[in-house]
Amino acid sequence: MTNKNKMGLLSIILLGFNSIIGSGIFLLPNKVMAQVGPFALVVTIFDAILVISIAMCFAEVGGKFKKNGGPYVYAKEAFGEFVGFEVGFMKWAISIIAWATMTVGFAEALMAFLPKGIVSDVHIAKAVIVTIIVVLLTAMNLSGIKASKIINNIVTTGKLLPLIIFIAVGLFFINGSNFNPFFIPGTLKNGTVMSSGAAIGAAALTIFYAFTGFESIATAAEDMQNPEKDVPKAILLVILFCSIFYVAIIGIAIGILGKDLATEVAPIQTAFERTIGNVGKYLVGAGTLISIGGINIAASIGTPRSGSALANDGLIPRCIANKNSKDVPYLAIIITGIITLALGLYGSLVGSFAILAAISVVSRFVQYVPTCLSVMILRKKRPDLQSSFKIPFGWGIPIFASIVSCWLLYNASKQQLIIGLGGLIIGIIVYFLMKVFANKEQA
Secondary structure, eight states: OOOTTSBOHHHHHHHHHHHHSSHHHHHSHHHHHHHHGGGHHHHHHHHHHHHHHHHHHHHHHHTTOOSTTTHHHHHHHHHOHHHHHHHHHHHHHHHHHHHHHHHHHHHHHHHHHSOTTSOSOHHHHHHHHHHHHHHHHHHHHHTTOOOOHHHHHHHHHHHHHHHHHHHHHHGGGOOGGGGOSSOOOOBOTTSOBOOHHHHHHHHHHHHHGGGTTGGGGGGGGGGBSSHHHHHHHHHHHHHHHHHHHHHHHHHHHHHHHGGGGGGOSSHHHHHHHHHHTHHHHHHHHHHHHHHHHHHHHHHHHHHHHHHHHHHHTTSSOGGGGOOOTTSSOHHHHHHHHHHHHHHHHHHHHTSOHHHHHHHHHHHHHHHHHHHHHHHHHHHHHOTTOOOSOOOSSTTHHHHHHHHHHHHHHHTSOHHHHHHHHHHHHHHHHHHHHHHHHHHHHHO
């Protein structure tokens, strides 16, 4: 019997779109264009192949489990408690980094929407916007406010409709000469031209952010009617659609703006403005703000719950899951808000949305690589766990996805690696401290 209180396949697919399509595709095409020129189109296709490969790994192992947790569950089952804890702990850290990225993304999108010259110091203005977003949403969370289905529907429409119109209209404004020369390596801060490999690696890491988020589809398996069958279908359908969507958007943006794409703060907005004037500019601008704003609301609610879930399981101090009179985990909310604000201020004052996006990608591979490897481990270790989807070509795709993921990590900067993977070190300390406390309680 169908349970109306649980999500069916269509609802899961919409959840996937909400999780993936956001600020990345609105704000990153200029960055990847600056790194490799029109070759950005090839890099996007390459990332799409990689993400589809990773998604197939998630689809196979996701079809084996009914319980919540996603990558945390897979890693724990395949590699044991310690690796599972590290992946689970990093999930909270990843969510915090992702929310901080969204706050800076909203600030940059809003600044691009305002008339030029209206703000004297852009960095300070972005820092103020980020602070207001985090403080307000944290306060809302503490008061027990929850996102409604109406907001989610508006967000979905707000992010998809302008992009669909952009593709439909933009196809008629492509200038083939804008793709020549096809490969233009970017430059480092000191003015040195990047090597071809370094440029391609940096670009692949940059645009990969636009594809992230699909892993969240599997984290709410217990809220789905038929997770074993629907999770694999939803993951593959969402990733295939988004891949086609992104390739079309970036190709059209290059075809309309050419080299100018590399210097535009809001590339999709500017490209649409050139096709249909201010109507296009404001349509995409409004869609961008609604989309990123909605994701901020969702992130402010979901991110603290990742921390409280760990606390409920005793993986971090249980007091972090303590609730206030409004029945919300107030300590998890406050801790999340403080760290998010710190990262958001770093992104707005020192770095940028693109830097935080790259850091977010680096941290996400802590979920991706173990999940890809768990496909092979679980096939051998737990043959009793059957999935409704099995990756073709044996171990080829999981091995390809793992190797290319490691190659992308190799192309990350030291700064991105330290911030993106720093949570692993903290996780090791927390894990052994919790073990010590648990042993003392049992003694």
